[in-house]
Amino acid sequence: DVKVTQSSRYLVKRTGEKVFLECVQDMDHENMFWYRQDPGLGLRLIYFSYDVKMKEKGDIPEGYSVSREKKERFSLILESASTNQTSMYLCASSLELTPVYNEQFFGPGTRLTVL
Amino acid sequence: GNSVTQMEGPVTLSEEAFLTINCTYTATGYPSLFWYVQYPGEGLQLLLKATKADDKGSNKGFEATYRKETTSFHLEKGSVQVSDSAVYFCALSEGNYQLIWGAGTKLIIKP
Numbered sequence: 001d002v003k004v005t006q007s008s009r010y011l012v013k014r015t016g017e018k019v020f021l022e023c024v025q026d027m028d029h030e031n032m033f034w035y036r037q038d039p040g041l042g043l044r045l046i047y048f049s050y051d052v053k054m055k056e057k058g059d060i061p062e063g064y065s066v067s068r069e070k071k072e073r074f075s076l077i078l079e080s081a082s083t084n085q086t087s088m089y090l091c092a093s094s095l096e097l098t099p100v101y102n103e104q105f106f107g108p109g110t111r112l113t114v115l
Numbered sequence: 116g117n118s119v120t121q122m123e124g125p126v127t128l129s130e131e132a133f134l135t136i137n138c139t140y141t142a143t144g145y146p147s148l149f150w151y152v153q154y155p156g157e158g159l160q161l162l163l164k165a166t167k168a169d170d171k172g173s174n175k176g177f178e179a180t181y182r183k184e185t186t187s188f189h190l191e192k193g194s195v196q197v198s199d200s201a202v203y204f205c206a207l208s209e210g211n212y213q214l215i216w217g218a219g220t221k222l223i224i225k226p
Contacts, residue, residue, distance in 0.1 A: 004158065031212070042119075042204060042216040043159075050212070058213075090158065097212040103149075104214065106158030
């Protein structure tokens with residue numbers, strides 16, 4: 001079974017803290033993605049990575065950074081957490097970027113609350 | 116730009132009812148279309164897809180037909196079960212890395 005795991009299911013942090021969200025996939029996929037999911041807005045892409053050490057901004061990168069030092073691991077970093085970053089964060093991976101093969105495999109999500 | 120519009124939820128049905136969740140899209144070219152499902156407490160998973168006009172995707176009793184003339188990809192199931200309760204997302208992909216997502220439709224099936 002293919003698997004994407006995320007380090008925490010629930011996380012509570014304080015405003016101004018530095019927050020690390022970790023994601024690991026075991027499918028040898030080239031591409032990994034970080035989304036946030038908010039009610040009524042669906043999924044919005046924060047960053048993605050198409051290779052080790054390579055990254056691209058998505059639609060809402062402000063306030064976030066990412067790191068991909070190994071193929072299987074993709075980290076999302078909130079440099080200084082703010083209350084408007086309270087959300088569900090989803091990690092995904094895919095074998096190909098092209099549309100026909102663009103099936104993405106998702107982790108269970110991390111629900112982050114920033115107080 | 117490209118976009119996906121889904122019917123607002125929640126949609127509440129009784130077991131064995133017929134289900135339709137509407138999805139329409141705007142795109143400049145010829146996108147691939149997807150339905151993903153998110154069961155409670157789990158990550159999203161691909162339910163079905165269609166890659167060209169008139170294709171029908173199907174899985175687990177769900178179907179959706181890629182209609183270019185109406186720019187639609189409605190999700191249907193003939194007889195829903197309580198276990199189908201979930202959030203359903205329509206998405207498209209066109210020519211690049213990105214999946215464009217609808218807002219999601221929550222489906223509640225009552226026994």
